[in-house]
Amino acid sequence: MATEQRTTTGGGDDEQPLGLTVASGAVAAAVIVPLLWLVESALEVGLSDALALLTRPTTVQVFLNSTVLVVLVTAACIALGVPLAYLTVRTDLPFKRFWTVAVSLPLVIPSYIGAFTFVSAFGPRGVLQRLLAPLGIDSLPEIYGLPGAVLVLTLYTYPYVFITTRAALKSMDTTLIDAARTLNHSRWEAFKRVTIPQIRPAVAAGALLAALYALSDFGTPAIMRFDAFTRVIYVEFGAFGRDTATLLSLQLVAVTLVILTLESQIRGNERTTTGGRSGSVMKLGRWKYPAVGFAALVAIVALVVPMGILLTWLAEGVAETGRSLAFRPEYAFNSVLVSAATAGAATIAGLPVAYLAARHSSRLSSLFERATYIGYAVPGVVLGLALVFFGSSYATPIYQTLYLLVFAYVIRFLPQAIGSLRASFLRVDPTLPEAARTLGETPTGAFRHVTLPLVAPGLFGGAALVFLTTMKELPATLMLRPSGFKTLVTHIWSAHEQGYFGQAVVPALILLFVSGLSMLIIIRQEGYDVK
């Protein structure tokens, strides 16, 4: 992995503290160890079979398909996320607060629900077509295939880019831009030469999350009838070809490593920004209406379409046979319980990794940080099986308990906590804890009394992000939950899988509501950035 480029971090101690390194290494190891099952399982396939499988034309085709999908989704996420972030932070967009919330909210909608509702709305003989039929329109552009998969994945992952970019824009020192402007740079030039380099790491971090999500998502490509990588893995599992499926998953891990490397190149040099002063706001003038239109379009397509379809299903009523799926409040409680536990655990586990990576740049710290991303990109079903093996073989007392389930979630979503924490640490001026040291604080004391309060907003933001993605997680939940333990998404899945759409609506709406609340926390915490 190309880590050499990342040279400058915030100074601080030059030698790495041993305790911190050990803690960080332990977290990375805990994330990686269960995945070793993948290697073991793949080895059982045998070399010749493995080669035959990996070089088969369809595998190659599917590999290319996945690559195209990931590239397009990532590009589209940046194309939506960065302008929206800029508009909501740096311009006089009317109702900024409202639009910030509105364009963040798609993140609370699980992509598989998005995909189903989009097919229902825009598919052949879908809601839209039926509405338009009286006007003589009897066919719509094809939603299936690559366009649909890109559309849905983009709409439900661009908020990663939006959120990270926003945070960077907020904490950026705008006096630099003013300086550039006084040096006769045009607005665009000032943006290119001052703003872009400053927000690039944040955009890259958000894009990384979006890219890895697109790579590992199964539901959307399956529903959109697009042959992505995860589908081959699914077919193998369905044909009880577990070994082959894990071999393919290893290939997926390899692709992940490539993406991680690319991202670290793009991320480039990072500086510690010592808290920004952002005064000047760009006047939109006559661009006000197109700008509002852009934000409104994104929010409407991403939010109103699925909500509208969900409500249609609700109106269609509940099939007689779906009675065993009556909703119980305990499902919502269960979801919140495991998600909150995961958010807490991921934050605690993420602290040493993020701190080490931000303060003590080295090959090792970077390796630990990157390692934690691997669990995020492995398809949920594969991670689930790895933990089934790990749990039933080596951790029987916690197998099929909430402990193992939360552990699985932490493996899966740790990067989201680390990304947010790391960015926060970079924003703390290292001279502050040093000052505390000179006043007699121990290193731990300085961290607790100075650094931690300063990173608290980022800490809560990261925790909220982990919370809401845990709320949405499905495949690992299905495999690792205690028998009989039901959450909102397992309930939605049960109802939806059997075609009882109506029964999925209430839990889906509750899911969106609770996740929406945590999204408000994410947005709120940014308020601290601008003092």
Add this chain to the structure above:
Amino acid sequence: MQDHDRELRGHGRRRFIATAAALGLGSLAGCAGLGGEDETTTESGGNETVEQIGSGRSPFGDREITGGVSVADMPDLSGELTLYSGRGEALVGELISFFEDYYDDFTIRPRYNSAAELVNQIQTEGQNSPADVFFSVNAGSLGALKDAGRTQKLPSEVLDLVRDEFHDPDGQWTGTSGRARTVPFNTDQFDESEIPDDIMKFPETEAFRDNIGWAPTYSSFQAFITAMRVLEGEEATKQWLQGMQDLGVTEFKDEFLVSQAVADGEISAGFANHYYIQRILAGRPNAPLKTAFTSGDAGSIFNVAGALVLNTADDADLASNFVRHLLSAEAQDYFARTTFEYPLVSGVDPIGELPSIDELNPPEGLDLTQLSDLEGTVRLLREVGVL
């Protein structure tokens, strides 16, 4: 009939009592195959009565339990049972909780997931698997666990409840309900007589051009192709798949979606298990959707959903008795009314717009255990580029 609890029609929730007497009624109705069961059950019912599971209504009208052995005449269940169910909770949840509620000291810990994922999970768990019973949507996944040596033989009291062709020849698993392969078609676009009754004729039927759907990643579809491989050979199957692709077949994620697309007129016909059609008709009685059957070929195989006892079961007796309960009159009636499947115990009739099990023409001499070779099918599907 000891129907002291029965209310009059059209009034709230009707409660029907299924007693041993109901069994007599079933035999009177002319159902064969009950044999000596009558005398063993008629008097042993005692005071125990079992309600019909759920309401007596189905979307296709009211009905009573017609035959089979009542739960009241089966050994009591007590203790704790971990059930890995590859059948969705929406479909069987009510049945499972019925048994749990019926017995005071019986607890079921159900775990719902797709059948394939549960098979993988059981194999990955190895000897530490907490699972006692595996309940599955198809013979293929049951066969896979049998082949992996993870099953144990069911007692004859369980196996004897269904015809020989519906349970494993070695007694490692039993079918609990049946599912027929069918051709859902749109009645606005076709007459029943226009659907070929030979599955091998489909690729050359021009009327289906760019107008037919399938779900190649779906396990029931793969079982159907496996049957074709067994019956027609690899080469003919390959040509059939190629022909269908040349014809322009639309791919769906599952067969519920195939059937829905047919009902919506998005495609004119498709390949699906029979109950998806019934499930759509139950909600949309006027949908232009009907069921066609092919005859004596892979397109008309009759697969089963079934259950088995794992070799890691804590209490094998409890586990096999639970499987036996899935073959009770009440459970079989439940499958017919609620999941629109074919009951496998003689005397319990299917429901809806379906021919009886005896009117179906499944291929002769096809052993359901032969359908577990999905690997070979997936390989073939790949070769022709379907997957």
